[in-house]
Amino acid sequence: MNIITKIEVQKKNKERVNIYIDNEYSFSLSAELVYKENLKINEKVDIEKITFISKEDNYIKCKNAALRIIERSYKSEKELKDKLLLKGYDNLTIDKTVDFLREYNLLNDISYVKMYVKDKSKLQGKKKIKYDLIKKGISDNLIEKEISNIDEENEKEIAYNMVLKKYNILSKRETDKYKLSQKLYRFLLSKGYDHDVVSNVVKRVMNTEEIY
Structure with missing residues (x-):
């Protein structure tokens, strides 16, 4: 049985501590977990407990990483999982983290x-x-x-205002009305509007029903 001989707060990260066993550095843990597990100097430790503690610590780190990610911008579950995988966390730890975030409605x-x-x-x-x-x-x-909750008329107005701005820019260098209308048409299609919406608003901007 080994003994914890030193618990040292890291200089660069006050939220983590270094654990020394038998006077030699062994591993680092979050200060939160050290407090939670009531780890103390001169306490005996075994391999099973160290393994358990390491898994718990990995979970805490994963959870904190996830919280930092969703604080910056909202994310879908898949987006968050992909980011955590890139940071090197395993699937079981990520799933446990996602369950925690769901439970507190931080990921929905x-x-x-x-x-x-x-x-x-x-x-x-x-x-x-x-x-x-x-x-x-x-x-x-x-x-x-x-x-399905998107209002169709509102969608058309947004597309119309968008293409009107584009028209004011393109019309300064494109005098061919047909070519101009096609450029506007492609512009709105690239924004993800369907053909009916695109046709409707481009005709309004060009002020003709005969372009197409």
């Missing part, structure tokens, strides 16, 4: 989709919003439910 794909659609619908059409949400791991049913 339903809320995520609502915020995402509300935000992106000011700049993009339904098609692009749906495509991007699929890449973020959101289910089709959840996407369709939220996208």
Whole structure:
């Protein structure tokens, strides 16, 4: 049985401590876990306990990393998992972290989709919003439910104002109305608006029903 001979707070990170066993550095842990496990100098430790403590410490680090990520910007579950995997955390630890965040409603794909659609619908059409949400791991049913709440007339007005600004820029160097209308058409398609919306607003901007 080995004995903890020293517990030293790290100089660069006050939230972590170095554990010395039999007068030699052994491993580092979060100060939170040291307090939680009531680790003390002169306490005997065994391999099983060290293994358990290391897993718990890894979970705490993963949890803190996840909290920092979602503090910067809202994320879907898939996005968060991908980022944690890139940081080197294992799937079991990540799943445990995600369960914790779900329990405290810090990670919620339903809320995520609502915020995402509300935000992106000011700049993009339904098609692009749906495509991007699929890449973020959101289910089709959840996407369709939220996208269906986008007001069609409001979507057209947003697209109209967007293409009007583009028209004012392009018309200064493009005099051919047909070419100009096609550029506007492609511009809105690239923003994810469907053909009906694009056709409608481009015709309004060009002030003709005969372009197409």
